[in-house]
Amino acid sequence: xxQVEQSPPDxxxxxxxxxxxxxxxxxxxxxxxxxxxNPWGQLINLFYIPSGTKQNGRLSATTVATERYSLLxxxxxxxxxxxxxxxxxxxxxxxxxxxxxxxxxNVKP
Amino acid sequence: DAxxxxxxxxxxxxxxxxxxxxxxxxxxxxxxxxxxxxxGHGLRLIHxxxxxxxxxxxxxxxxxxxxxxxxxxxxxTLESATSSQTSVYFCxxxxxxxxxxxxxxxxTRLTVT
Numbered sequence: 001x002x003q004v005e006q007s008p009p010d011x012x013x014x015x016x017x018x019x020x021x022x023x024x025x026x027x028x029x030x031x032x033x034x035x036x037x038n039p040w041g042q043l044i045n046l047f048y049i050p051s052g053t054k055q056n057g058r059l060s061a062t063t064v065a066t067e068r069y070s071l072l073x074x075x076x077x078x079x080x081x082x083x084x085x086x087x088x089x090x091x092x093x094x095x096x097x098x099x100x101x102x103x104x105x106n107v108k109p
Numbered sequence: 110d111a112x113x114x115x116x117x118x119x120x121x122x123x124x125x126x127x128x129x130x131x132x133x134x135x136x137x138x139x140x141x142x143x144x145x146x147x148x149g150h151g152l153r154l155i156h157x158x159x160x161x162x163x164x165x166x167x168x169x170x171x172x173x174x175x176x177x178x179x180x181x182x183x184x185x186t187l188e189s190a191t192s193s194q195t196s197v198y199f200c201x202x203x204x205x206x207x208x209x210x211x212x213x214x215x216x217t218r219l220t221v222t
Binding site: 001033045048088096097098099 | 140142146149150151152153154157165167168197199209210211212213216217222
């Protein structure tokens, strides 16, 4: 199956700092999504971004499909940004998503 | 938020007993998925459905079966639960499968003793 690697595995930030999370994948994909899992376990869809750049408030994401990576930018981090960030990819002609192991973010006040 | 509920939310059961988890959606989405989440593994697909009575295996399907008799309900059954099936189970839905967004339910925490 496809390999999905996320880095860094753990990240500690001071409130107000910026960060970049990375997702590398080993094959061409039809779909890429970023999710945030909050400390209560809820998974929230952040971006659907198979290619290009999108922004939503303090968050933005860029996927370079030809180079098989995606980046999630968090600016002016807040304590509510804490949790685990996952990327998930879907291969062409397969209705199956493969998740990375996640980046655990802890934003300290 | 997408209308997805899971029941039960928590369950403790003994090894060897059958267990059924239910996922219910109000979005009329065609695709439904069952994942398990374990430390160090992220989320892994167990089974998915692409329509009523249409299902297929994911990467960790051994020991699990599924059924979908109505668009809104997707059931996951552990025929004989084992301790290795202790996990958090998430249901997800998407409108059209390929190249569409997935939305997740709140999860079910299952402990097999």
